[in-house]
Amino acid sequence: MRLELWEAVDDYFVDLLISSDPVLEAALHDCDSARLPQHHVSPNQGKLLHLFVQIQGTRRVLEIGTLGGYSTIWLARALPSDGYLVTLEANPHHAEVARKNLARAQLMDKVDLRVGNALETLPELQSAAPFDFIFIDADKPNNPYYLDWALRLAKPGTVIIGDNVVRNGEVANAQSSDPKVQGVRSFCELLAANPRVSATAIQTVGSKGYDGFAIARVTH
């Protein structure tokens, strides 16, 4: 019942505010045909990422967790002509679907898709750093390590977004035995404890259920 209502409201906003786009729709279609998990951001969340990049005037984006490249398209399309985006994906099948979706979107000149465990590819990014905007959306148990790397690859003013930090409200359950919940809890606790960042977290409902994201700005 609640999910139905949230979905109806998302449909209303998406129909109203997000112009229908054959490239984004084809990307979602091909993610489904290739049986990728339906873990991509919703269209209105994708648009939010796109707006953040434009509002910040971002030139260099780092994304951890590409899946089929849906969020990547939203982010990369917001970049100026000299902007670039590095996206990290461990699963070669996901990366192959993403490569086709990004090629269809004519974004491969701006996007550097690196296949491999992000814990191994992140240390190779020192020369592409600093990044202005970092979207952390891969395996949640590793979020504390991704935050550590994000901070190393950041500069004052960098925005760091962590997706899926609410997890049906389980984030507030300290006793949770779910390693994903413990990963996002540690991530939020590290944000809170770090004097170099100013952070908040926002709950969301909609077509992707009950979840949310953390937003942090690197101050110095």
Ligand code: SAH
């Ligand atoms: N950002 C995407 C969704 C990402 S889903 C979107 O919104 O469209 C999470 C992705 O992280 C999956 O494709 C998964 O294969 C990838 N992943 C999981 N563990 C990883 C790791 N250790 N390194 C890199 N990618 C990883």
Ligand code: DHB
């Ligand atoms: C999960 C991961 C995601 O990135 C997402 O958007 C939704 C769910 C998950 O691992 O459960």
Ligand code: MG
């Ligand atoms: Mg996510």
